[in-house]
Amino acid sequence: QSVLTQPPSVSGAPGQRVTISCTGSSSNIGAGYDVHWYQQLPGTAPKLLIYDNSNRPSGVPDRFSGSKSGTSASLAITGLQAEDEADYYCQSYDSSLSGSVFGGGTKLTVL
Amino acid sequence: EVQLVESGGGFVQPGGSLRLSCAASGFTFSSYSMNWVRQAPGKGLEWVSYISTSGSTVYYADSVKGRFTISRDNAKNSLYLQMNSLRAEDTAVYYCARVRRAVNYYMDVWGKGTTVTVSS
Numbered sequence: 001q002s003v004l005t006q007p008p009s010v011s012g013a014p015g016q017r018v019t020i021s022c023t024g025s026s027s028n029i030g031a032g033y034d035v036h037w038y039q040q041l042p043g044t045a046p047k048l049l050i051y052d053n054s055n056r057p058s059g060v061p062d063r064f065s066g067s068k069s070g071t072s073a074s075l076a077i078t079g080l081q082a083e084d085e086a087d088y089y090c091q092s093y094d095s096s097l098s099g100s101v102f103g104g105g106t107k108l109t110v111l
Numbered sequence: 112e113v114q115l116v117e118s119g120g121g122f123v124q125p126g127g128s129l130r131l132s133c134a135a136s137g138f139t140f141s142s143y144s145m146n147w148v149r150q151a152p153g154k155g156l157e158w159v160s161y162i163s164t165s166g167s168t169v170y171y172a173d174s175v176k177g178r179f180t181i182s183r184d185n186a187k188n189s190l191y192l193q194m195n196s197l198r199a200e201d202t203a204v205y206y207c208a209r210v211r212r213a214v215n216y217y218m219d220v221w222g223k224g225t226t227v228t229v230s231s
Contacts, residue, residue, distance in 0.1 A: 002155065036217035038156070045206055045221040046148075046156060057219065089156050093215040099170055100146070100216070105155040 003028060004090050004103035011109040012080045020075045020106045022090030028101060030071035033093040037066055037075045040087040040105075049088070050075060077108070085110045113137035113220050115207050120225030127197050127229070133190035133207030133222060141185035144210040146218055147192050149203035149227075157203075160192065161210065175201075197229045 005023040012018040022035060029035055037050040048057050050066035053073060065076045073092075077084055090103040119131040133145070147159040160181040161170040169181050180193040190207050204226050208218035 033215045034217075038218075040156075045223050046208075046218075047221065048217060048219045051211070051217045051219070087155075091156075091158075091217065097173075099172060100158040100161070102156045102158065 002104040003094055003097065003101040004092060006088075006090060006103035006106045008104070009107045009109065011111055012077075013111045014080055014082065016080050017076060017078045018080060018108065019077075020088050020090075020108070022073045022075070022103050024071050024073075024092060024094075024101075026071065027096040028071075028092045028094040029068065029073060031095055033095075035066070035068050035073035036091045037064075038089045038091065040089065042086070046089065080110055082110050084108060113209075115209065115220055115222035117205060117207055117222045117225035120205065120227045122228045122230065123197055124231055125198060125229055128193070128195045129197065129227060131192040131194065131205055131207075131225060131227070133192075135188045135190065135209075138209070138220075140183075140188040144213065144216065145181075145183065145190045146208045146210050146216075147181060147190075148206045148208055148218070148221075149201075150206070150224075151200070151203040154203075159205070161216075162190070163213075194227070197227075199229050201227060202229045203227060 034052045038046040039049045040046045053068040054066045094101045162181045178196045204224040206224045209220040210216045
């Protein structure tokens with residue numbers, strides 16, 4: 001049971017828009033801690049995708065965007081491409097655990 | 112090129128020990144805090160441990176507290192994870208990751224991971 005809750009899977013056709021939610025609580029996202037997102041392609045290490053809720057590192061396409069509101073955050077992917085098929089994880093800090101926490105991960109399938 | 116390379120994984124019996132290493136290159140290692148993150152087979156990511164730039168501040172997930180010890184040698188640009196009293200549930204790929212910012216940090220560089228298998 002992860003501290004941050006993500007849907008296990010989402011899917012979309014090429015060119016479509018999908019969103020992945022990340023729901024936390026008053027001790028993490030709701031406490032004002034930032035949310036970060038990682039993309040893990042099959043068989044590879046995670047890669048930073050979004051940091052501080054909505055910022056993209058250099059090299060990440062602007063098709064990827066993030067937002068945060070209250071105790072939740074979202075990752076949106078527009079213009080879906082086959083190479084976007086991967087697992088996506090949200091991450092934040094939890095004050096009650098005094099440590100970093102991850103969501104359970106969401107598997108994105110491009111139909 | 113900024114790079115992290117883990118090593119030291121392997122097969123160990125329950126109750127045994129392993130020491131993981133992470134070699135950093137392409138950046139000033141001593142200026143960054145570091146994390147260990149693991150991923151059990153078919154499962155999600157789990158934060159394991161954090162160490163500050165000097166090594167004076169360390170944190171552990173409850174699941175490994177008292178059994179694992181994180182350390183670093185800035186002169187050797189290396190991060191370590193000493194794992195004792197290993198359990199089957201410690202079986203995972205272990206990643207080292209560079210930490211950005213001290214509070215509510217994120218991890219911007221990851222190694223490719225090293226696999227630890229705990230089984231009798």
